[in-house]
Amino acid sequence: MSLSNAASYFDYFWEGSSKAEKHSAKSGKTSLLVGQGGNDTLNGANKDDKLEGKDGNDKVAGFDGNDTLQGHKGNDQLDGGQGNDKLYGDDGNDTLIGGAGKDYFExxxxxNSFTGGKGKDVFVIDDDDDGFVIINDFNGKKDKLEIDDDYKFFDDFDTKVVNGNLEIRLDDEFVAQLNGVTKLTNKMIIWD
Structure with missing residues (x-):
């Protein structure tokens, strides 16, 4: 879908340039903000907004509403705020914070660093990427890991506790660390 077609689904649309820019969504309107180049600062408002940083080291905050935040390239900081948000870091060393609500992290x-905050959060873990994720506040009573069901077998999926933190390996590749977690059960995993 082209950017102009995507924009037609929102009440307000803004597209940045190659410069570093700061822009906020309009209160009371669903907004699509696309930063493009530069180290941008994008802020949502009180509706279900979609905010995309694109190139650069961007700061993206959803605030209220069920928002979709996407960093794309660069070392980005995404903060969902209130609501049930979807956060996608993409390339770079990213920091994703869910805030309140049932948030989804990928x-x-x-x-990368994930902090779920309050609510029942889902953290996607895979080995298709170059790098790993640190999950700072995984709560086994309410949060879930989403892992490809190809790794369900013992030889492909391995965990080990190191210095009080649970490390996860898929196909012998270190992909995630759950800080402060010492046990992982099948109930904590969504095999997808």
């Missing part, structure tokens, strides 16, 4: 290449 990232690609890079050494």
């Amino acid at each position: 990232d690609d290449d890079g050494n």
